[in-house]
Amino acid sequence: MKKRIFLIILLFPALLFIINGCSVTYYKLQSTDSKIDFYKGREVAHRDDDNYSTSVSFEDQDNENFIFYITAQNFSESPITFYPENIYTDQLDENKELINNLDKNCFFAIDPEKKLDYLELELKRRKKQHDVTSGLNFFLAAVNVAADLSDDHSRHKAKKVGDDIANWAGNQTHENVNYEIDKNDINSQKDFWKDQVLRKATLYQNDNTGGLVFIPFNKDAKFIRLIIPIGERKHIYIYRIIEMHK
Numbered sequence: 001m002k003k004r005i006f007l008i009i010l011l012f013p014a015l016l017f018i019i020n021g022c023s024v025t026y027y028k029l030q031s032t033d034s035k036i037d038f039y040k041g042r043e044v045a046h047r048d049d050d051n052y053s054t055s056v057s058f059e060d061q062d063n064e065n066f067i068f069y070i071t072a073q074n075f076s077e078s079p080i081t082f083y084p085e086n087i088y089t090d091q092l093d094e095n096k097e098l099i100n101n102l103d104k105n106c107f108f109a110i111d112p113e114k115k116l117d118y119l120e121l122e123l124k125r126r127k128k129q130h131d132v133t134s135g136l137n138f139f140l141a142a143v144n145v146a147a148d149l150s151d152d153h154s155r156h157k158a159k160k161v162g163d164d165i166a167n168w169a170g171n172q173t174h175e176n177v178n179y180e181i182d183k184n185d186i187n188s189q190k191d192f193w194k195d196q197v198l199r200k201a202t203l204y205q206n207d208n209t210g211g212l213v214f215i216p217f218n219k220d221a222k223f224i225r226l227i228i229p230i231g232e233r234k235h236i237y238i239y240r241i242i243e244m245h246k
Contacts, residue, residue: 029058029239047235051076054228054235066217071210074203080231084198085111091221107216112197119190130179137171
């Protein structure tokens with residue numbers, strides 16, 4: 001008993017180290033603006049000039065991306081085309097200077113049109129994989145059935161053939177279920193990127209648009225500078241990166 005207690009005491013620091021090592025780190029953003037609005041607990045920052053208006057709220061972190069909800073409005077008499085893929089962030093150090101790494105100091109928003117093209121290709125790839133797998137399942141079943149039927153020494157041909165057909169049906173049912181799950185998942189992603197994500201739009205006078213924007217970030221950065229090109233202008237927002245643990 002004493003040995004067990006001693007062993008537990010001995011291993012306790014290692015156990016604490018393992019538990020602490022499993023803690024999850026995530027990040028959120030805090031606007032450096034002095035005047036901020038709030039909507040459902042989220043900070044909303046605004047920029048306005050004579051021709052255009054934008055607003056930004058930080059929504060969440062998704063793996064290697066920060067997610068923003070961004071709106072844009074055109075007050076000018078001239079129509080403009082708003083390109084969300086041109087939105088980008090500069091990655092800044094604690095002094096709000098660009099991080100000294102050309103590969104990691106500027107990130108552009110994920111292009112929703114390219115994402116949708118990718119998902120459409122994924123759908124076609126999965127369909128082709130499903131067709132190949134279904135054909136292979138049928139071919140192997142046919143080979144097994146033929147082999148069992150040609151076995152003159154077998155007393156249980158009917159049972160073996162029945163087992164072959166049952167195995168084929170089970171494998172094909174499993175593949176059909178997986179295919180439907182994958183297809184529904186990809187289509188759900190397509191619907192999300194079509195309807196919830198900010199996409200390219202032509203804005204006439206007083207028109208506005210809004211949606212989610214995904215932008216990669218550098219975990220070594222302390223601040224980010226979010227730049228939204230709109231018409232001939234650029235609206236700039238500064239955010240502090242806050243590291244959270246849970």
